[in-house]
Amino acid sequence: MNLLPSFSRYQRTDLIWLGLLTFLLLALGIGLRAPWPADEPRFALIAKDMVETGQWLFPMRGNELYPDKPPLFMWCIAIFYAITGSLYIAFLLPSAIAGTVTVLAVFDICRRLWGSREAWWAAGILLASVQFVLQAKSAQIDASVCMWVTLGCYGLLRATLCQAGHITWWLAGCVAMGLGIMTKGVGFLPLLMLLPYALVLWRQTSLQTLPKRYHWGWWATGVLTMLVTLLLWLLPMLLAVDGRLDPAYNAYRDNILMKQTVTRYANSWHHIKPFWYFLINVVPWAWLPLVVLLPWQWPHWRSAWRKNDARIVMPLGFVFLVLVFFSMSPGKRGVYILPALPMLALAMAPFMPHIADKKWLSRMLWGLPLLIGSSFFISGGLGLVDTGPVAKLNQRYEVDGSVLFLTTGLAVLVVLFAVRRRAGWQAWGVTMLVLWCSYSVGFASLLNPIRTPAAVWQVIDSNVPANNEIALLDTGEQFMLFARRPIVHFGYHTPPEAEMFAAWNWLTMNPAGHLLLPASRETVCLDLTKGHSVGKAHREDWLILGADGLREDCPPTDIKTTTFRYEPINPLIR
Known part of the structure; x- marks a missing residue:
């Protein structure tokens, strides 16, 4: 039956x-934003590499095998990249x-x-x-x-x-x-x-x-x-x-x-x-x-x-x-x-x-949008006078999102006024529609410059000769995705101590090269005071360090490391 x-x-x-x-x-x-950390740049980089090298069976990031996930999702991005020619759209x-x-x-x-x-x-x-x-x-x-x-x-x-x-x-x-x-x-x-x-x-x-x-x-x-x-x-x-x-x-x-x-399921090592x-x-x-x-x-x-x-x-x-x-x-x-x-x-x-039309349920579904709209509006207004949580975010990320918060909150309150005689579920629906539009267009455009290392690479390309190799130390895949020159890295599964020794050893053997690393990285192997600032990205100050920043004694390690060289075929250019 x-x-x-x-x-x-x-x-x-x-x-x-x-x-x-x-x-x-x-x-x-x-199309309005680039891949953002933590996962997006990794998948986009792998998909881009698949199309450019023709190596589809084994996902790779910077010529290093990527064993963390099966390849189907990366294949999908790669197919759209091959069709559109734009990673900004495909990813x-x-x-x-x-x-x-x-x-x-x-x-x-x-x-x-x-x-x-x-x-x-x-x-x-x-x-x-x-x-x-x-x-x-x-x-x-x-x-x-x-x-x-x-x-x-x-x-x-x-x-x-x-x-x-x-x-x-x-x-x-x-x-x-x-x-x-x-x-x-x-x-x-x-x-x-x-x-x-x-x-x-x-x-x-x-x-x-x-x-x-x-x-x-x-x-x-x-x-x-x-x-x-x-x-x-x-x-x-x-x-x-x-x-x-x-x-x-x-x-x-x-x-x-x-x-x-x-x-990973039975004995996880993170999260x-x-x-x-x-x-x-x-x-x-x-x-x-x-x-x-x-x-x-x-x-x-x-x-x-x-x-x-x-x-x-x-x-x-x-x-x-x-x-x-x-x-x-x-x-x-x-x-x-x-x-x-x-x-x-x-x-x-x-x-x-x-x-759906129960009195208390409708009141709750009305109360949440009103709270959201008012919070955005008030926070944005306080941010304009350099106070409140938005002002702290502005200082932390070095952007000014006060106007965007203010206009988003105002838009929510306006649409709520327009549907004031409707049920609570309709109030929630129009509120989320406004928020997702603001997130997709306004916040994506606002945050994109600070969530990508494009500006850092511009400074590097302007100050470091093109024939000088750059080695990445303690960076995410996004730095590799935005690179416009051959780069070196030491493996994303390499322990920090082994990676540091490998970088020190590489720079010793290649004195014309440079290391790109965060200014907060503490180590006995490198003298960071000899580094040159190349800008800020992902809430980190980044330094370029030459051979003059090497200290004599760097603790060796028994862990074997591999040096990977990666040359982008089609640099990611907007």
């Missing part, structure tokens, strides 16, 4: 308009497209399970959530992972809950999971939804709501399909590693298959946070406004649980299991739980028509 009849006249017009409007929102601002497009596809998938499955009105609610509250749009406007890997995970969940829900469902939808979802693993190791997360599905089947003895449509062999076939999809990348990579007989490639294979998956980190430090702000809806959603979820309604139990169980899964790992970042957000929107959407 199926839950709902399938749609006999499915209207594609809604999907087309929703896709266009979503993409316009998420793509707004593309943000995959996330904008991924966000659009995610919204469309949630809309479609919600429409099939509940109806058109509920589907618009699902898409709306997902687009209203802070973390989802923020990641879709960033060139981090997580928006793409969220898309593949959502498509995996879509395939499972479509196969089990829709009248027109078929096992091929489950297989399609498993293909999406395989591609998700090729993007980031956690692409298998939709498999967690099989647990609440099994729970619904187990409780079916008294409540006949869901058929046992497929036996275990079909589910195993799906998992096998996921593994076969993964082999499309994994098998060529393994064969290439075996054929090269190079220890560096062997280390790449071992790192990406074990250290960056099993070890160590307590078990409750996501619930206390991330969800309260990142999942706004959905967290505000929880008290009004809870009675409806409890009723759905009693009725064994798989349309709620399965997505909501998935959200719970994702939170538990990542909370159990000692290493935590806020973006890890993003894949749970679309399914939370799906579980909330059916009850939004019943709770």
Whole structure:
């Protein structure tokens, strides 16, 4: 017995308009800024190198193998770079497209399970959530992972809950999971939804709501399909590693298959946070406004649980299991739980028509936009008279954002006045629209000069002869991305002490060269008073240091290091 009849006249017009409007929102601002730290420059550099060198199988940054992530996300940026010829456009497009596809998938499955009105609610509250749009406007890997995970969940829900469902939808979802693993190791997360599905089947003895449509062999076939999809990348990579007989490639294979998956989850070496980190430090702000809806959603979820309604139990169980899964790992970042957000929107959407106009909920959804708009307006006004938090930000980043804060706050207050007779959810929607437009255009243009090292390289190129090599010490990938001359680095996985000794040794052997390093770097190997300032970037003062800055004794190290030389083929020029 199926839950709902399938749609006999499915209207594609809604999907087309929703896709266009979503993409316009998420793509707004593309081309106005460069890749920003921490992750964006790394992925952009790797993608740029793929196109320029033709080396697509093994991601590299400055001729050093990059084993931290599978290559699919970098391939996407590289494809758009090859098509557009502009890295400023290409590096943000995959996330904008991924966000659009995610919204469309949630809309479609919600429409099939509940109806058109509920589907618009699902898409709306997902687009209203802070973390989802923020990641879709960033060139981090997580928006793409969220898309593949959502498509995996879509395939499972479509196969089990829709009248027109078929096992091929489950297989399609498993293909999406395989591609998700090729993007980031956690692409298998939709498999967690099989647990609440099994729970619904187990409780079916008294409540006949869901058929046992497929036996275990079909589910195993799906998992096998996921593994076969993964082999499309994994098998060529393994064969290439075996054929090269190079220890560096062997280390790449071992790192990406074990250290960056099993070890990273079970025994993380950074971002160590307590078990409750996501619930206390991330969800309260990142999942706004959905967290505000929880008290009004809870009675409806409890009723759905009693009725064994798989349309709620399965997505909501998935959200719970994702939170538990990542909370159990000692290493935590806020973006890890993003894949749970679309399914939370799906579980909330059916009850939004019943709770959206509740008095206290509407007041809360009105209060937050008023607080946001007033905070921006007052902070911007105080910044104009050199006081308040914005003034401190102006001094810290050496920019003047007071006018932008003031105008953004004023714009929020004006649109809130225009919708003053509307419900709270509409007030939140127009507020977020104003904020994302301001972020995408105004703040991107304001912050771009200080979040890139372009000015530092201009000073270097004006004062250091072009035939003199520059070695990078304790810098991020963005310095390599903006370089317009051959550079040297000593590996991004090299321990700081070993990197320092390698740099000292290199400059000793190449007295005509220079080191580029932050002025805050303390070391017994270098006399930083002999360095010359070349500007400020990323809240650091940067120095160029010649051979005259070498001190005689630099503590040696037993750690072997490799010197990498990188020559940009097409320098990143706006």
